[in-house]
Amino acid sequence: MPLLEVHNYTKRFHVHHLEREILAFEGLEFWLNPGEFMLVRGPNGVGKSTLLRCLYRTCIPTGGQALYDSLHGPGDLARAADVDIALLRRSEIGHVTQFLHPRPRVSALDLAAEPLALAGRMWEDARSEAAEWLEAFRLKRDIWHAYPATFSGGEQQKVNLVRALIRPQRLLLLDEPTASLDVTTRAALIERLRELKARGVALIGVFHHDSDVVGLVDRELRLA
Amino acid sequence: MTLAELARPAQDYSYAFLDEFAKREVRRRILKAIAIPGHQVPYASRELPIARGWGTGGLQVTLSIAGPHDIVKVIDQGADDSVNAVNLRRFIARMTGVATTSDAQLATIIQSRHRITEERLREGQVLVLQVPDPEPLRAVEPNISLAREMHADADYALMWLGLYEQVVRFGTFMTGASYPVVVHQRYLMSPSPIPRWDTPMLHQAAHLTLLSAGREKRLYAVPPYTDVRPIEFEDVFFQVENQQGRICEQSGAVNKFMNEIPQPDGSMCYQASDTGYVEKLVRRARGEPVAIGATYYDDDGTFYHPGYLKEQEPDHR
Amino acid sequence: MTSLAFDLPRLLTTAPLLRARRLTKHYGAIPAVAGVDLDVYPGEVLGIVGESGSGKSTILRLLNLEEAPDTGDYTLTIDGYRGRNLFTLDRYDRRALRVRHIGIVYQNPLHGLRMHITSSGNVAERLIMAGERRFATLRNAARDALDASEFPLARMDDIPRRLSGGMQQRVQLAKAIALQPMVLLLDEPTTGLDVSVQALVLDTLKRIQRELHVATIIVSHDLGVIRTLADRVLVMRHGRVVEHGLTDQVLDDPQDAYTQQLVAAKL
Numbered sequence: 001m002p003l004l005e006v007h008n009y010t011k012r013f014h015v016h017h018l019e020r021e022i023l024a025f026e027g028l029e030f031w032l033n034p035g036e037f038m039l040v041r042g043p044n045g046v047g048k049s050t051l052l053r054c055l056y057r058t059c060i061p062t063g064g065q066a067l068y069d070s071l072h073g074p075g076d077l078a079r080a081a082d083v084d085i086a087l088l089r090r091s092e093i094g095h096v097t098q099f100l101h102p103r104p105r106v107s108a109l110d111l112a113a114e115p116l117a118l119a120g121r122m123w124e125d126a127r128s129e130a131a132e133w134l135e136a137f138r139l140k141r142d143i144w145h146a147y148p149a150t151f152s153g154g155e156q157q158k159v160n161l162v163r164a165l166i167r168p169q170r171l172l173l174l175d176e177p178t179a180s181l182d183v184t185t186r187a188a189l190i191e192r193l194r195e196l197k198a199r200g201v202a203l204i205g206v207f208h209h210d211s212d213v214v215g216l217v218d219r220e221l222r223l224a
Numbered sequence: 225m226t227l228a229e230l231a232r233p234a235q236d237y238s239y240a241f242l243d244e245f246a247k248r249e250v251r252r253r254i255l256k257a258i259a260i261p262g263h264q265v266p267y268a269s270r271e272l273p274i275a276r277g278w279g280t281g282g283l284q285v286t287l288s289i290a291g292p293h294d295i296v297k298v299i300d301q302g303a304d305d306s307v308n309a310v311n312l313r314r315f316i317a318r319m320t321g322v323a324t325t326s327d328a329q330l331a332t333i334i335q336s337r338h339r340i341t342e343e344r345l346r347e348g349q350v351l352v353l354q355v356p357d358p359e360p361l362r363a364v365e366p367n368i369s370l371a372r373e374m375h376a377d378a379d380y381a382l383m384w385l386g387l388y389e390q391v392v393r394f395g396t397f398m399t400g401a402s403y404p405v406v407v408h409q410r411y412l413m414s415p416s417p418i419p420r421w422d423t424p425m426l427h428q429a430a431h432l433t434l435l436s437a438g439r440e441k442r443l444y445a446v447p448p449y450t451d452v453r454p455i456e457f458e459d460v461f462f463q464v465e466n467q468q469g470r471i472c473e474q475s476g477a478v479n480k481f482m483n484e485i486p487q488p489d490g491s492m493c494y495q496a497s498d499t500g501y502v503e504k505l506v507r508r509a510r511g512e513p514v515a516i517g518a519t520y521y522d523d524d525g526t527f528y529h530p531g532y533l534k535e536q537e538p539d540h541r
Numbered sequence: 542m543t544s545l546a547f548d549l550p551r552l553l554t555t556a557p558l559l560r561a562r563r564l565t566k567h568y569g570a571i572p573a574v575a576g577v578d579l580d581v582y583p584g585e586v587l588g589i590v591g592e593s594g595s596g597k598s599t600i601l602r603l604l605n606l607e608e609a610p611d612t613g614d615y616t617l618t619i620d621g622y623r624g625r626n627l628f629t630l631d632r633y634d635r636r637a638l639r640v641r642h643i644g645i646v647y648q649n650p651l652h653g654l655r656m657h658i659t660s661s662g663n664v665a666e667r668l669i670m671a672g673e674r675r676f677a678t679l680r681n682a683a684r685d686a687l688d689a690s691e692f693p694l695a696r697m698d699d700i701p702r703r704l705s706g707g708m709q710q711r712v713q714l715a716k717a718i719a720l721q722p723m724v725l726l727l728d729e730p731t732t733g734l735d736v737s738v739q740a741l742v743l744d745t746l747k748r749i750q751r752e753l754h755v756a757t758i759i760v761s762h763d764l765g766v767i768r769t770l771a772d773r774v775l776v777m778r779h780g781r782v783v784e785h786g787l788t789d790q791v792l793d794d795p796q797d798a799y800t801q802q803l804v805a806a807k808l
Binding site: 013014015016017053057058059060072073075076079080082083084085086087088101103104105106114117118123 | 743
């Protein structure tokens with residue numbers, strides 16, 4: 001059985017005050033094995049991000065199945081209970097978005113370490129691992145203890161990447177993670193993704209520059 | 225034969241002033257109070273020829289339990305000769321025919337306001353304390369219905385919170401008279417406004433203590449040989465007033481509860497507040513044969529139940 | 542309810558710590574809470590949002606056993622209370638349960654604090670209620686709890702009336718966590734605070750949540766607070782749950798017309 005098997009996946013947004021349905025995508029079919037990388041392609045506004053969000057359950061798909069073979073047992077990401085999804089998010093499924101939700105008065109380092117601490121790691125331990133990651137993504141040391149609300153887009157994105165990648169994952173959803181990164185950080189990220197893939201993590205990605213990941217892609221899903 | 229001759233001779237009052245039903249009610253309430261040590265029992269509280277708040281609670285108890293063979297002592301703040309004590313004693317004697325005394329050893333009933341005698345009371349004696357405010361929780365819970373619930377649940381946490389506050393702010397417990405006690409490990413009780421010095425005297429006492437509040441219509445009891453513990457922490461202890469170094473100028477008594485008497489030159493002299501005890505000391509000094517009983521505190525200030533009062537090590541904050 | 546029907550939990554093997562079913566409470570003819578079900582798992586934060594009068598605070602008062610519901614079952618998976626409907630506890634057991642296992646922070650510190658008692662005394666009260674009678678223990682526990690809620694210890698013996706709103710909330714929080722409860726109820730804990738103070742209190746709440754791993758319910762009409770703290774969220778209107786889901790899902794892909802309106806109204 002593949003790690004993820006998606007059938008007839010469909011998402012429509014129902015906007016009540018407009019009394020309108022907006023179609024995001026319809027009837028998607030794909031599967032993914034551990035260690036495979038699937039690139040999602042298509043023009044702007046075609047629902048690429050929404051697909052990732054429907055797998056992470058930030059959005060609720062209106063039809064279809066996403067059968068996921070978790071370590072806790074098989075489940076349908078489209079219909080699993082909220083607490084099951086929360087469990088998978090803590091332990092197996094990561095989502096890298098373009099946006100950081102910085103919290104007032106929380107430093108970059110603490111924000112990066114938080115997911116590990118929430119997963120049960122000792123706080124000091126989590127902080128030292130977060131420091132290694134920030135180092136790897138070349139976030140300037142002197143702003144580690146500053147508040148990310150004041151950071152540039154690229155700096156925020158680095159913190160965001162660490163938050164998403166620091167936890168052990170089995171399925172990683174990447175929503176334009178390189179969008180606001182400089183060339184060297186982009187290379188560092190791709191290197192990390194390559195390592196994760198080699199360790200058996202399955203990846204689904206939307207990339208602004210597909211050329212970034214050209215050597216990693218096993219499969220493509222084209223939305224139109 | 226005239227109508228007047230047929231009628232029984234006129235009687236102005238029942239024996240002991242209160243009518244038989246009133247006395248019977250009070251006696252029944254007393255029995256209930258003894259059965260539930262420290263628990264406040266409501267009673268009707270009749271009209272008396274003195275005003276509420278002047279000892280009517282204690283007086284109703286004394287009148288209800290006194291018989292012609294009793295010997296009654298009445299004291300007010302330790303004194304047998306204050307106006308209130310004299311008036312109450314005269315009224316009780318006139319209405320019941322009891323003998324009166326100032327000697328705590330001779331009395332069978334001792335009605336008191338604000339003090340317990342320095343000499344130990346013995347089995348068979350009854351101490352009647354006049355109580356202005358029977359509710360120890362009033363300071364922390366003004367709503368009396370809630371206070372009742374707290375008694376029912378033995379929920380006295382707020383009292384210890386009060387102790388915590390006193391230690392934090394002042395380094396020690398600040399309550400003077402009426403120091404709250406827990407009776408028989410169950411009910412929180414106000415011992416009436418006796419000084420802290422007297423509070424330990426209620427613990428495992430040989431005599432019966434009846435406490436009665438006429439205005440508030442409540443009475444309660446400490447039966448003989450019952451545990452009475454002042455509220456305290458396990459590491460910060462209840463302390464009595466320090467009487468060290470004070471000598472009664474009339475009798476030479478030491479380590480008894482003293483009244484302070486300011487002198488014109490600004491200095492202070494002391495008199496033991498228990499006048500019956502002082503009188504006996506003075507008579508003995510004159511060479512008269514007087515029987516003086518053992519006191520609760522000896523002349524070194526040691527309380528007669530060893531270990532009940534504990535030394536406090538300074539600065540626990 | 543507009544939320545789509547989801548499966549029952551299958552992957553998560555732990556049982557909910559707190560479970561409430563068919564909570565209903567009327568004030569006169571007005572239904573404040575009309576048939577609400579909720580589960581909270583150990584270590585989880587459940588948010589409840591909705592406009593004033595939607596019944597959110599009433600739910601907290603019911604769960605804190607301050608008020609009796611008209612109907613409803615309420616169970617906690619705690620030794621000694623398993624399988625008992627907590628609404629049927631008598632006054633004595635109810636008090637013991639609240640002291641030991643439930644902490645609450647009210648929007649208005651007047652409800653949660655004794656204003657004429659020192660801050661440390663307010664915290665110590667909880668231990669006294671649980672039977673502690675050593676002064677030194679009370680003192681140390683109060684200091685530790687106040688420290689954990691990041692209250693300035695130099696002011697631990699000030700009365701709350703002399704403290705700022707943010708500090709009063711910290712005293713409430715210290716009181717709530719002093720005995721390491723299983724359930725923490727937060728009723729608009731940062732409403733009425735300055736924005737900067739609000740951020741600090743939120744940060745403290747988040748850290749305490751992480752360290753104590755307590756099951757938390759937070760009521761707020763501030764969606765930012767809910768996004769920061771809650772794992773899952775219930776949206777309430779007129780005493781009913783109109784939508785529930787993962788916090789990011791409810792805020793980013795609301796299903797119900799009312800929730801869409803609520804989310805769109807956020808600044």
